[in-house]
Amino acid sequence: MKGLLIISGLGVLxxxxxxxxxxxxxxxxxxxGIVVAYALNFMEWTHDYSISYFTNMIxxxxxxxxxxxxxxxxxFFWFILANDYFEEDSNVVDHFALVLFALVGALMLTAxxxxxxxxxxxxxxxxxxxxxxxxxxxxxxxxxxxxxxxIMGSFASGFLLFGIALIYGASGSFDLAQITSYIxxxxxxxxxxxxxxxxxxxxxxxxxxxxxxxxxxAPDVYEGSPTLITAxxxxxxxxxxFAAIMRLFLVGFSGVSEVWTGVLAGIIALSLIIxxxxxxxxxxxxxxxxxxxxxxxxxxLMVVLANIRNNISVDAILYYSxxxxxxxxxxxxxxxxxxxxxxxxxxxxNGLAKRNPGMALCMTIAMLSLAGIPVxxxxxxxxxxxxxxxxxxxxxxxxxxxxxxxxxxxYYLKVIIAMYFKKLDTPEPVQIERSNxxxxxxxxxxxxxxxxxxxxxAEIFRF
Amino acid sequence: xxxxxxxxxxxxxxxxxxxxKGNAARNLALGFSVIEFILSLVAFVMYKNDHxxxxxxxxxxxxxxxxxxxSVGLDGISLLLVLLTTFLVPLIILSSYKNEYANPSSxxxxxxxxxxxxxxVFVANDGFLFYVxxxxxxxxxxxxxxxxxxxxxxxxxxxxxxxxxxxxxxxxVGLIYVYNHTNADGLKSWAFxxxxxxxxxxxxxxxxxxxxxxxIAFAVKMPIFPFHTWQPxxxxxxxxxxxxxxxxxxxxxxxxxxxxxxxxxxPLGLAQWGNTVMCLSVIGVVYASCIAIVQKDxxxxxxxxxxxxxxxxxxxxxxxxxxxLQGAVMQMLAHGVNVVGxxxxxxxxxxxxxxxxxxKLGGIRGMNGNFAVLFLIILLGSxxxxxxxxxxxEFLLINGIYQYGAWFGAFAGLxxxxxxxxMLRSYQSIMLGDRKDNNVVFGPLASTDKAILIIxxxxxxxxxxxxxxxxxxxxxxxxxxxxxxx
Numbered sequence: 001m002k003g004l005l006i007i008s009g010l011g012v013l014x015x016x017x018x019x020x021x022x023x024x025x026x027x028x029x030x031x032x033g034i035v036v037a038y039a040l041n042f043m044e045w046t047h048d049y050s051i052s053y054f055t056n057m058i059x060x061x062x063x064x065x066x067x068x069x070x071x072x073x074x075x076f077f078w079f080i081l082a083n084d085y086f087e088e089d090s091n092v093v094d095h096f097a098l099v100l101f102a103l104v105g106a107l108m109l110t111a112x113x114x115x116x117x118x119x120x121x122x123x124x125x126x127x128x129x130x131x132x133x134x135x136x137x138x139x140x141x142x143x144x145x146x147x148x149x150x151i152m153g154s155f156a157s158g159f160l161l162f163g164i165a166l167i168y169g170a171s172g173s174f175d176l177a178q179i180t181s182y183i184x185x186x187x188x189x190x191x192x193x194x195x196x197x198x199x200x201x202x203x204x205x206x207x208x209x210x211x212x213x214x215x216x217x218a219p220d221v222y223e224g225s226p227t228l229i230t231a232x233x234x235x236x237x238x239x240x241x242f243a244a245i246m247r248l249f250l251v252g253f254s255g256v257s258e259v260w261t262g263v264l265a266g267i268i269a270l271s272l273i274i275x276x277x278x279x280x281x282x283x284x285x286x287x288x289x290x291x292x293x294x295x296x297x298x299x300x301l302m303v304v305l306a307n308i309r310n311n312i313s314v315d316a317i318l319y320y321s322x323x324x325x326x327x328x329x330x331x332x333x334x335x336x337x338x339x340x341x342x343x344x345x346x347x348x349x350n351g352l353a354k355r356n357p358g359m360a361l362c363m364t365i366a367m368l369s370l371a372g373i374p375v376x377x378x379x380x381x382x383x384x385x386x387x388x389x390x391x392x393x394x395x396x397x398x399x400x401x402x403x404x405x406x407x408x409x410x411y412y413l414k415v416i417i418a419m420y421f422k423k424l425d426t427p428e429p430v431q432i433e434r435s436n437x438x439x440x441x442x443x444x445x446x447x448x449x450x451x452x453x454x455x456x457x458a459e460i461f462r463f
Numbered sequence: 464x465x466x467x468x469x470x471x472x473x474x475x476x477x478x479x480x481x482x483x484k485g486n487a488a489r490n491l492a493l494g495f496s497v498i499e500f501i502l503s504l505v506a507f508v509m510y511k512n513d514h515x516x517x518x519x520x521x522x523x524x525x526x527x528x529x530x531x532x533x534s535v536g537l538d539g540i541s542l543l544l545v546l547l548t549t550f551l552v553p554l555i556i557l558s559s560y561k562n563e564y565a566n567p568s569s570x571x572x573x574x575x576x577x578x579x580x581x582x583x584v585f586v587a588n589d590g591f592l593f594y595v596x597x598x599x600x601x602x603x604x605x606x607x608x609x610x611x612x613x614x615x616x617x618x619x620x621x622x623x624x625x626x627x628x629x630x631x632x633x634x635x636v637g638l639i640y641v642y643n644h645t646n647a648d649g650l651k652s653w654a655f656x657x658x659x660x661x662x663x664x665x666x667x668x669x670x671x672x673x674x675x676x677x678x679i680a681f682a683v684k685m686p687i688f689p690f691h692t693w694q695p696x697x698x699x700x701x702x703x704x705x706x707x708x709x710x711x712x713x714x715x716x717x718x719x720x721x722x723x724x725x726x727x728x729x730p731l732g733l734a735q736w737g738n739t740v741m742c743l744s745v746i747g748v749v750y751a752s753c754i755a756i757v758q759k760d761x762x763x764x765x766x767x768x769x770x771x772x773x774x775x776x777x778x779x780x781x782x783x784x785x786x787x788l789q790g791a792v793m794q795m796l797a798h799g800v801n802v803v804g805x806x807x808x809x810x811x812x813x814x815x816x817x818x819x820x821x822x823k824l825g826g827i828r829g830m831n832g833n834f835a836v837l838f839l840i841i842l843l844g845s846x847x848x849x850x851x852x853x854x855x856x857e858f859l860l861i862n863g864i865y866q867y868g869a870w871f872g873a874f875a876g877l878x879x880x881x882x883x884x885x886m887l888r889s890y891q892s893i894m895l896g897d898r899k900d901n902n903v904v905f906g907p908l909a910s911t912d913k914a915i916l917i918i919x920x921x922x923x924x925x926x927x928x929x930x931x932x933x934x935x936x937x938x939x940x941x942x943x944x945x946x947x948x949x
């Protein structure tokens with residue numbers, strides 16, 4: 001909770017920076033603030049779970065703390081990566097504030113205990129991102145991205161609100177715990193519209209994590225937005241949305257799982273197929289990563305599906321979020337620096353091994369991790385998903401996941417082949433700022449490290 | 464501890480070699496690989512042939528809560544394959560001395576990394592560890608083929624990677640499925656004995672499913688007929704050293720995997736599907752031999768001969784008889800040594816004459832008699848003439864397959880005849896006859912090439928005449944294996 005307050009405070013502080021002229025100091029302050037928030041966050045780890053704030057609107061239990069830890073860690077790396085993005089732009093402080101407020105929304109999503117907090121969290125997270133997506137004012141694609149994101153996101157919010165209203169109509173409460181107890185006490189006869197409400201919320205959340213068939217906005221938005229904003233969307237936003245899904249469907253609606261598991265299985269299957277086969281056909285790297293993020297969303301949704309019967313073990317999805325976020329930060333860090341000249345095609349990576357071997361190596365590690373090859377963390381993430389899935393009745397999904405994973409390896413390898421195999425006649429070295437290189441290196445090392453000793457992370461997340 | 468060292472040493476060596484610039488890298492890599500060979504010889508000496516499983520064990524928990532251990536140990540079969548690996552890698556490195564590769568430090572670093580993964584595959588006693596090494600072996604060879612391969616390398620290595628990765632993922636699912644049935648109430652385990660027990664507790668239908676899930680990975684790697692289409696192109700386009708690693712050692716990962724990680728886990732699956740796989744294997748033998756006969760590119764010819772050999776080995780394994788399995792182990796060793804020799808000869812041909820095309824070569828014996836003799840010895844080893852190393856394996860294999868079914872034995876026996884046809888034909892058109900192109904002068908062999916060929920010929924004759932030390936180990940390993948299958 002203290003972490004959430006600090007990040008909110010930082011957001012307000014960032015808006016004051018222009019007036020009081022400490023723009024230059026803003027980045028160090030933000031980084032420090034995130035570290036402090038992170039520390040305070042983890043000091044609540046041992047606390048009694050029942051502490052809730054604002055008349056039971058929000059409560060940080062261990063699941064919430066772990067998810068917010070991942071979000072804050074990702075945000076920390078992201079801010080370092082983004083330092084020159086902030087320097088170039090004229091409206092620096094606005095961007096700082098918007099990103100920080102999006103973070104506030106994301107943190108709220110990890111710990112809501114009330115449907116209103118869920119809605120607030122989603123909106124607080126999304127609205128800054130609509131603006132950020134369109135933040136390159138003179139680029140028509142960026143405008144398109146912002147507009148598309150806004151329209152689609154608003155639709156999703158509408159679905160969410162409608163679902164919440166229907167559930168309120170049936171159960172008479174916004175409180176997640178009370179809805180859960182309503183389900184258990186009325187197991188025999190709940191009105192039809194309660195189930196409709198659950199499905200509508202599921203649809204809204206699938207919009208947010210861009211699972212097929214609600215993914216149509218994702219490739220365009222990812223492509224059009226500034227690369228760093230895309231990085232933010234595919235890491236922080238995804239993790240937060242998954243935290244919300246975990247809480248909603250494994251804590252809140254697990255009593256009516258028979259209603260939504262079928263739908264969810266369909267969504268996962270569609271996402272796996274559409275995402276991987278579409279990604280294999282992309283030539284734009286950002287679009288490819290967009291589709292890849294859809295496929296990873298499907299993998300994380302599989303954990304949700306698998307965990308219904310085996311007493312919520314969230315470690316698999318936590319590990320997956322961590323591995324995916326860190327790997328994505330490394331990948332987007334490289335993409336950001338390589339595509340600075342405006343060429344976002346795969347051929348921008350041609351000969352990168354010659355032009356900047358360090359970056360090529362980090363990108364290779366990131367790609368291997370996203371493809372799930374040992375001993376990277378992506379492999380263990382996949383392994384955890386497979387182990388949780390194999391005990392369920394949805395084994396066909398597992399086979400589908402395996403087949404599409406092999407397709408996935410295809411497009412990740414395309415990047416590696418471009419870097420190492422395609423030669424340029426006049427290889428120009430790619431310049432990269434030292435702080436950026438540091439982030440990329442560090443995240444790559446983390447990707448390998450938590451792949452070699454997954455035990456440590458898995459132990460932390462096992463509660 | 465020594466077994467863990469066998470994995471750790473090449474890993475450290477490769478990291479070191481990555482940072483050495485220039486040609487010092489290859490001398491260093493050669494030195495390290497020789498030390499590794501000596502280490503494995505020490506293991507060979509320390510190993511007691513007393514029918515007990517898994518000697519020189521090393522066990523350390525990796526992820527305790529998931530039952531994943533870094534657990535390694537040796538039995539007769541794995542010791543032999545480790546010896547094969549550590550024996551071949553120095554030769555492979557030495558064979559590259561006449562080729563100039565860009566970025567030698569990466570090249571040799573990757574070879575040593577590959578060695579680490581290969582040894583790991585052979586000594587792993589933990590199913591998860593096995594899988595990790597199995598996948599790890601793919602990365603260095605992928606880069607070796609991609610960076611230093613022939614003209615069409617990008618698309619071909621791609622196919623190779625996707626094929627094998629696809630199979631591996633299915634194997635992972637199959638292994639996890641079995642793992643989920645270990646100690647249903649307590650802590651689950653990846654230890655191979657626990658997987659054996661869990662696998663045997665499955666019903667016949669479950670075992671069939673697991674059989675196919677795991678088998679596909681091995682079938683792609685070996686490769687068995689219809690899963691072989693990646694192989695000839697990859698072998699032809701990879702750099703010579705990559706081809707040697709692929710055919711000499713990596714191919715054995717598949718056959719070894721079947722022995723240790725498939726048959727004992729799903730004996731009922733074997734009973735149900737063994738016949739199908741035998742058919743596929745024998746079809747592969749005849750099919751690949753026939754294609755080899757009409758090949759004009761010498762490297763491609765050996766690639767197809769490799770499919771034929773491995774088909775015979777796999778038929779021997781799936782016969783699940785003492786002779787068949789023992790023959791398979793012996794043939795794995797012999798094939799590993801011989802095929803490296805043959806690929807080196809292909810490399811020598813292209814370096815000296817600029818072509819591997821059989822129609823354009825001829826009359827080399829007249830120009831270099833020593834080369835002709837060495838080539839002939841390796842060739843005879845490969846067609847399994849008595850008193851060469853190939854003979855005992857092939858004899859036991861056909862014996863074992865015959866015990867399984869007389870028709871299978873008859874068709875598998877064709878491989879001996881067909882093998883002699885394509886091998887002798889190739890020798891005839893390369894070494895004998897008239898020179899096709901009078902401008903080509905086949906000078907004396909480079910000293911490194913000569914050394915490798917002499918070492919290989921020495922091994923071929925030595926273990927052809929006196930195979931007992933290897934055969935004893937194989938016999939003991941197979942006996943142990945059969946008690947697990949029954």
